[in-house]
Amino acid sequence: MPQAFAFFIFAVMQSNKPIGVFDSGLGGLTVFRSIVEQLPGYDYIYFGDNKRAPYGDRSFNTIHQYTWECVQWLFNQGCPLVILACNTASAKALRTIQQRNLPGVYHDKRVLGVIRPTAEVIGNYTQTKQIGVLGTNGTVKSESYVIEINKFFPDVKVYQQACPLWVPLIENGEYDKPGADYYVKEYLEQIMAQSADIDTMLLACTHYPLLQSKIQAYLPAGFTVVAQGDIVAYSLVDYLKRHAEIEEQLTQNGTRKFYTTTDDTEDFDRHASLFFGDVIKSSFVSMKE
Incomplete structure (x- = not known):
């Protein structure tokens, strides 16, 4: 491959600005599926914190900590917008993230939930x-x-x-x-x-x-x-129409990447495919308890 072409491919990969979709496990894939159906052209990263799931019985502080760690990871992958496709994270972490964590370093990023x-x-x-x-x-x-x-x-x-x-x-x-x-x-x-x-x-x-x-x-x-899948998807379509400053950042190459915090990615892929309705090939991301 010519060096100039290889550099071009690398530059394109680096400049991708996907929509991040987060869940504590697998359920968010039902929302992600609906989002992709409504907005198929965008680039996406799905991140499931399966190692530390379920979140439902954990404390407010722990849920916020875990969710914010995963949101920051998605920001570091280039996501200007992250959807918390998890009711527990939306209920117990979203408001703190929006009001305390985003202002300052991440003032140009947006995090949305499924409850509103x-x-x-x-x-x-x-x-x-x-x-x-x-x-x-x-x-x-x-x-x-x-x-x-x-x-x-x-x-x-x-x-x-x-x-x-x-x-x-x-x-x-x-x-x-x-x-x-x-x-x-x-x-x-x-x-x-x-x-x-x-x-x-x-x-x-x-x-x-x-x-x-x-x-x-x-x-x-x-x-x-x-x-909730279709409701959240339609809401996201409307949000992007109303927020050009976010929509203009997002890239549209139709890519979909999947990541999980469980090291058994084959098990994740097998179960995740049932939720998403298509074959999934994920990569492992390490997160500390």
Whole structure:
């Protein structure tokens, strides 16, 4: 290869400005899949902190620390914009990152989450004005959805239910097995016991779409079950239209790279392909506990 051409290729690779997509594990790939469907031309990096997952039961400080470390890693890969495709990270780390970490050194970077775009539209799905929110312990305890939905739909009543066993079931490939039915039914019975008038269920964890068919089967006919992927993707399309200063930085070569903090990349690739809907080949990134 001629030296000048080789340098050109290196320069192009170095100048890529991808959109970063972060999750504590695999679930964010359901959001990433929707984003790619809506915005296929952009360059992307997906980063899963699988070694330290799940985040759901960790403290506020630990979740912020882990999330901020991963966001900085994505910044160092050239990402001007990072999407936290993780409800727990969005609930417990996003505000601190936006208000404390970005001003100063990273003032030209942006970090967005999945809670606000969901809260902006979820009230449009309900007829009874009663919504159920299914999430991790961390997301439920933060009450982020209760607070955010109330801002946009003050007449909507929000009920919450933590489903701590769903993520381990999903990440261990048990989501479509008969054994998962017991835990799906158990948590749905608990939230429906709070109000029989709930008619809309929000899957407030990006892992949960893999259980959506089971969830729907244990709910009354006509019940609306809402996953976040398309909502977040449409919101990102709108965001880029409104923020030319970010959109103009992003490169569009159609590249997609995947990274994980687990050293068993083959296992990650196998499971991740189920979430993303396509073959994945990832690389390992070391992160300390």
